[in-house]
Amino acid sequence: MASQTRLPAWPLWITVALVILIVNAMVFQKEHLLSEGDTVLLPLAPRDPRSLLQGDFMRLRYELTRQLERTHKSQRSYTGYALLRLNENGVGEYVQSHESPPDLQPNERLIYFRKRGDHVRFASADYFFQEGHGEYYEQAAFGELKVSRSGQALLIGVRDRRYQRLDAPDGSSPASRQ
Known part of the structure; x- marks a missing residue:
């Protein structure tokens, strides 16, 4: 009968502690960005309203994404900052990168x-909501983001053409996925 050597448990506990620390x-x-970030509205371009496997959601396509893709068309890889000028309604208009x-x-x-490659990313493009509410969210004209001074962006909602936040008809709040 072969003797079994038992591995020490401390590497496992260190790994678990590191994962918990990173997640926290x-x-x-994200919580700091939600409480301290500035609200910026970005105009939306046409989008895909649902997925058979994931349920109802909107794949948001920001107008800013299209502008940045055109501006940096010749570059395969680029990292930078989009400078936005906010109008009186808080809508960010692209100036330059x-x-x-x-x-x-x-x-x-x-x-x-x-x-x-050909794709620009800066914030979540998937906006999930309760099944059956797709028609309600079709009126979305702006993505509502919280933006930090360092340029990090977090999608927190969508708004209609009158700048009103679109919450679920039953009062629940949809979710975005980063």
């Missing part, structure tokens, strides 16, 4: 973005 740090970062954060005027905000 990510949650803290920068490789490093520029100084900002009071009505300007930055959004950090990455371009890989």
